[in-house]
Amino acid sequence: MVKKRTPIIAGNWKMNKTANESKEFFEQLTENLSVDEVETVVCPPFTSLQMAKEKLAGSSIKLGAQNVHFEESGAYTGEVSPEMLKDLGVEYAIVGHSERRAMFGEDDGIINKKVLAVLKSGMKPILCIGESLEDRESKKTERICSVQIERGLKGLTDQQLKNIVIAYEPVWAIGTGKSATKEDANDTIGFIRKTIEQLTSKEIANQMRIQYGGSVKPENISDYMAMPEIDGALVGGASLKVTSFVDIVKF
Numbered sequence: 294m295v296k297k298r299t300p301i302i303a304g305n306w307k308m309n310k311t312a313n314e315s316k317e318f319f320e321q322l323t324e325n326l327s328v329d330e331v332e333t334v335v336c337p338p339f340t341s342l343q344m345a346k347e348k349l350a351g352s353s354i355k356l357g358a359q360n361v362h363f364e365e366s367g368a369y370t371g372e373v374s375p376e377m378l379k380d381l382g383v384e385y386a387i388v389g390h391s392e393r394r395a396m397f398g399e400d401d402g403i404i405n406k407k408v409l410a411v412l413k414s415g416m417k418p419i420l421c422i423g424e425s426l427e428d429r430e431s432k433k434t435e436r437i438c439s440v441q442i443e444r445g446l447k448g449l450t451d452q453q454l455k456n457i458v459i460a461y462e463p464v465w466a467i468g469t470g471k472s473a474t475k476e477d478a479n480d481t482i483g484f485i486r487k488t489i490e491q492l493t494s495k496e497i498a499n500q501m502r503i504q505y506g507g508s509v510k511p512e513n514i515s516d517y518m519a520m521p522e523i524d525g526a527l528v529g530g531a532s533l534k535v536t537s538f539v540d541i542v543k544f
């Protein structure tokens with residue numbers, strides 16, 4: 294199936310793999326994967342970025358970060374600036390992952406600052422949004438997603454909006470093995486696109502790539518990718534093994 298927008302599949306390793314373990318992964322990955330039709334991004338921990346940069350030299354696989362601070366520099370112990378990531382060859386930064394929202398107190402205001410800082414540095418944000426199980430059961434999925442989108446994209450110019458990727462990750466589907474049905478994911482992503490259209494323009498909404506994330510595996514990726522609104526995936530657990538990540542990218 295030819296997609297309207299270039300598919301983008303990103304692996305989010307979360308807090309997994311030492312630099313040495315990453316070395317082995319990237320050596321095997323570059324031996325086994327070369328696809329141009331799908332933009333492929335790997336987001337290892339900060340401590341593996343230098344290793345990843347060296348191993349991915351000359352490959353079309355891109356590097357992403359899992360988090361970033363919104364200030365350029367200063368007294369922010371333990372934080373990493375957009376410029377530091379850019380300098381390591383990082384092209385994408387995940388912003389607003391539900392684990393950061395839930396465990397590290399990131400709200401939509403902080404997330405919006407991060408989105409703007411990432412764009413300012415010349416990298417592209419992957420802005421994560423999605424509802425909890427409680428929100429879903431009380432039929433608040435659309436409300437939650439539209440608020441997160443509206444606040445996360447606040448103050449962006451049309452040009453900046455063209456460099457954004459959205460990841461719709463329903464919280465109840467992350468790491469649980471319970472994935473959203475392809476119809477459900479497609480409907481919610483369609484709703485998100487409509488919301489973006491209302492906030493910006495039809496042109497911007499139509500070109501924006503929106504991924505699905507939550508228990509994506511080699512066995513279900515082709516179902517999602519066959520849906521017209523779904524432009525890719527943000528993959529957690531199944532991105533940690535070269536074989537399953539390669540099978541996902543080759544869906």
Ligand SMILES: O=C(CO)COP(=O)(O)O
Nearest residue numbers: 305467468507508529530
């Ligand atoms: O959180 C995710 C990616 O950012 C999804 O994780 P899983 O693929 O492990 O469910």
